[in-house]
Amino acid sequence: MIDLKNLTITRARESMEKGEFSAEDLTCAYLENIKIKNPELDAYLSVFDDAIDEARKIDEKRKRGEKLGALAGIPIAIKALIMVKGREINGASHILKGHIATYDATAITKLRDADAVLLGIANCDDSAMGASGENSGYGPTKNPLDISRVPGGSSSGSAAAVAGELALVALGSDTGGSIRQPAAFCGIVGLKPSYGAVSRYGLLALCSSFDQIAPLAKTVSDAEIVFNIIKGEDKLDSTSVGKMGNLGKAKRALKEKAGHTIGVPSDLSFEGCDPRVIANFKSQIKSLENLGYEIKDIKLPNIKYAVPVYYIILPAEASANLARYDGMRYGAHIDAGGNLLEDYMKTKGLGFGKEVRRRIILGTYVLSAGYYDAYYYQAMRVRELIKQDFARAFESVDAIITPTTAGPAFKLGAKSSDPLKMYLEDIFTAPANIAGLCAISVPCGTVNEEGKELPLGLQIIADKGCEDVLFSIGKKFLGEE
Amino acid sequence: MASLARIAMDDDELEELRSQLDEIIGFVGEVQKADTTSLFELRDASTSLLPELRNVFRDDGAPHDTGRFTHDIVANFPDSDRGYLRVKKILEK
Numbered sequence: 001m002i003d004l005k006n007l008t009i010t011r012a013r014e015s016m017e018k019g020e021f022s023a024e025d026l027t028c029a030y031l032e033n034i035k036i037k038n039p040e041l042d043a044y045l046s047v048f049d050d051a052i053d054e055a056r057k058i059d060e061k062r063k064r065g066e067k068l069g070a071l072a073g074i075p076i077a078i079k080a081l082i083m084v085k086g087r088e089i090n091g092a093s094h095i096l097k098g099h100i101a102t103y104d105a106t107a108i109t110k111l112r113d114a115d116a117v118l119l120g121i122a123n124c125d126d127s128a129m130g131a132s133g134e135n136s137g138y139g140p141t142k143n144p145l146d147i148s149r150v151p152g153g154s155s156s157g158s159a160a161a162v163a164g165e166l167a168l169v170a171l172g173s174d175t176g177g178s179i180r181q182p183a184a185f186c187g188i189v190g191l192k193p194s195y196g197a198v199s200r201y202g203l204l205a206l207c208s209s210f211d212q213i214a215p216l217a218k219t220v221s222d223a224e225i226v227f228n229i230i231k232g233e234d235k236l237d238s239t240s241v242g243k244m245g246n247l248g249k250a251k252r253a254l255k256e257k258a259g260h261t262i263g264v265p266s267d268l269s270f271e272g273c274d275p276r277v278i279a280n281f282k283s284q285i286k287s288l289e290n291l292g293y294e295i296k297d298i299k300l301p302n303i304k305y306a307v308p309v310y311y312i313i314l315p316a317e318a319s320a321n322l323a324r325y326d327g328m329r330y331g332a333h334i335d336a337g338g339n340l341l342e343d344y345m346k347t348k349g350l351g352f353g354k355e356v357r358r359r360i361i362l363g364t365y366v367l368s369a370g371y372y373d374a375y376y377y378q379a380m381r382v383r384e385l386i387k388q389d390f391a392r393a394f395e396s397v398d399a400i401i402t403p404t405t406a407g408p409a410f411k412l413g414a415k416s417s418d419p420l421k422m423y424l425e426d427i428f429t430a431p432a433n434i435a436g437l438c439a440i441s442v443p444c445g446t447v448n449e450e451g452k453e454l455p456l457g458l459q460i461i462a463d464k465g466c467e468d469v470l471f472s473i474g475k476k477f478l479g480e481e
Numbered sequence: 482m483a484s485l486a487r488i489a490m491d492d493d494e495l496e497e498l499r500s501q502l503d504e505i506i507g508f509v510g511e512v513q514k515a516d517t518t519s520l521f522e523l524r525d526a527s528t529s530l531l532p533e534l535r536n537v538f539r540d541d542g543a544p545h546d547t548g549r550f551t552h553d554i555v556a557n558f559p560d561s562d563r564g565y566l567r568v569k570k571i572l573e574k
Contacts, residue, residue: 102553238537308509319486326487328568333559340569341487349489357488358498362505364486374513375506381517420504 002029004165009074009222012168016062016073023062023073026168027055027117030075034119034166042141043151043160045080046088047120054117061115069114070229076111077122077167079158082213083202084108084118091204092136093126095351096331105202106237107171107213107230114229119167122157126353127322128178128206130154131425134416135355142412143185146452149409152182152425158216159186169217169226173203175210176310177404177429180441183216184404184457187443189474190216191223192429194464195436196241198227199234207317208239210310210433220442220474227467243465262288262460262473263298263397272424274407276447277456281403284444284458288401291476298393298400302385303431309386310430311423312366312379318356319363327351358419387435394463399473402428404441404457408449432461440470442478 002021015021031051038044048054058073078084080092083101085108090096104112111118125135133141133156141156143149144164151160155172159182162170172179174192183190191214198213205211215226233242264285270278289295327333327347336346352360366375393400406427415421432439444458458477462469475481483490483498490498551564560567 099557100553102550102557235539302515305512305515308511311505312509312512323487327559329559329566330557331559336489339573340571342489343569344487345484345489348487352488354494357490357494358501360486360488361482361498362502364482365502365506366509368482368485375509378512378515378517379509381520382512382515384520385515385517419501420508423505423508 002026004029004033007168008219009071009168009217009225012074013072023055023058023117024052026073027051027075027119030119030165030167033164037144037164037166040142040147041144041160041164041166042123042139043157043164043166044077044120045090045092045123045138045157048087048118051075051117051119058115058117069116070225071111071114071116073115073117075117075119075168077119077158077161077170078108079155079170079172080121080124081128081173081204081206082108082171083204084121087121089121089204090137090331091127092124092138093351093353093356094137094332095127095325095327095348097137099331101202103202105213106199106234108202110230111171122155122161122170122172124156124158124172125154125355127204127318127356128154128173128175129318129353129355129359131177131181131422132410132412132415133157133182134412135353137353140412143409145187145454146409148411149454150185150412152185152405152409154178155182155190155216159183159188159190162186162188162216162218169215169222171213171226171230172216173206173211173213174433175206176314176426176433179214179216180404180429180439180457180459181425183441184443184455185409187446187455188216188218189220189223189443190214190441191227191467191470192432192439193227193231193467194438195433196239197231197438197465197467199232199237199240201234201236205321207314208321209317210314219480220440220471220478221480223440224471260398261294261296261396263296263393263400265300265303265393265400265402266297267299267301267303268402269304269427272406273403274447277403277405277407280445280447280456281458284401288473288477293473296397298397300386300389300393300431302382302389305382306386306431306434307423307427309379309382309434310426311362312375313383313434315359315363316367316376317363319360319367322352322356322360325351355419383434386431390431390435390437390463398462398466399469400461402459402461404428404459408447408454408456428459436464438462438464438467438470440474442474
């Protein structure tokens with residue numbers, strides 16, 4: 001029996017090198033867990049029947065003494081938004097039901113080159129729109145720590161798979177918190193890289209100026225290992241960047257000083273926040289201080305506009321990105337019996353989930369001729385102000401901390417009838433996407449709810465290209481060093 | 482809006498959406514309170530809002546062999562005819 005609970009990439013690698021278990025054993029152990037737990041959790045939409053063959057190939061390569069990649073034999077779950085050639089990629093939406101990916105996303109190519117074993121496609125909110133996993137067109141994922149609760153979203157299946165021992169790590173995508181929020185709800189680590197750090201080639205586009213692919217893992221070190229594999233400039237994504245300019249400062253600080261400076265935004269609104277989250281956050285500030293970090297108050301005066309800005313720019317871009325799903329070229333086609341336009345309308349009406357329809361219409365509204373300046377254009381201006389706020393803050397601190405979420409995982413159905421309440425789930429996470437910064441959520445204790453220990457997350461934000469700072473603080477915070 | 486977005490919705494959903502949209506628009510409308518004059522002072526407003534732009538080019542040539550993806554892409558079409566996408570006619574008699 002492999003101890004999956006305490007397994008990390010590094011440990012799994014060592015064990016396989018020592019011959020304690022093979023890649024096949026490890027993949028089998030996860031597949032067995034999937035068989036037992038997935039019917040209840042709905043973390044996976046599909047499991048690859050040839051995962052075992054892939055694992056065997058790695059074992060054979062090892063036997064032959066061939067050089068193996070950094071993720072040799074590591075079983076990974078892939079969010080249903082990331083293209084895996086030859087597999088159905090539907091974004092957990094009915095609009096793309098039956099769509100077979102015609103190529104691998106760059107992140108997938110890099111995982112394959114690193115000899116990872118792809119286990120299957122993880123569930124998520126329809127087209128990545130949602131913060132609970134409940135919007136999936138194929139049934140909601142449940143939180144493995146308490147199945148009456150949501151795992152968070154939109155990378156719901158990816159988070160549940162890692163937390164429930166259904167995969168060692170998972171790829172998700174983060175547009176406004178879709179990796180960090182479910183990671184916090186499930187008690188694991190979730191990374192949102194700087195915009196441009198990881199190629200978006202092969203990622204179904206939600207909001208192209210926010211989206212990033214990244215890992216969900218059990219430790220900061222595991223997230224770092226996977227990030228280092230999938231990052232890098234890609235000629236197939238013109239927004240991807242190899243080396244980011246002007247980022248030297250925080251990294252230099254990391255090398256030169258033993259401790260460095262962490263900012264706490266004094267104008268952070270805790271309105272609507274669970275009081276236990278606020279108390280926990282205050283105690284985490286103390287712990288970081290005890291670890292030798294200098295804590296500094298910072299000002300982010302425009303952060304209060306982050307969620308409104310987010311829910312203008314996101315629907316605007318999403319309404320344009322999703323216009324292509326018209327039922328003609330891929331996915332579902334519903335014949336309305338009349339002309340082509342009627343087919344379009346019927347296909348979109350029935351294919352997209354309710355939240356997706358809502359956001360497309362919201363996006364259409366904020367981009368419409370009469371309202372464009374008051375909403376979209378103004379949001380773009382305020383986005384610039386938020387970026388400037390952060391740039392100013394990073395002149396005096398190396399990282400900024402906030403809670404990841406306003407509360408622990410909520411009950412299934414608790415917020416599904418109130419879209420605005422659900423949007424406020426992104427209150428702490430959206431700013432990093434708006435400003436293109438990198439951020440990570442790490443587990444920071446639990447609160448007791450109906451006899452169950454529910455995890456909370458601490459979010460660490462760093463300047464563009466400074467993922468190293470996140471990993472350094474995160475590892476120290478979790479005692480991984 | 483629904484017809485602009487080409488989404489067919491029934492009356493009940495449209496009605497529900499109407500009140501939700503009012504609430505959401507009211508909420509996101511907060512951005513109008515932000516003071517953006519500093520941006521206008523800094524640079525020409527029309528350019529200050531654009532992301533940092535840079536041109537990304539690839540070599541002017543064939544990125545891959547012609548037809549390499551054709552079969553897989555056509556296989557995803559809901560309706561096709563000898564490698565062509567088939568849709569209903571758009572010109573009415």
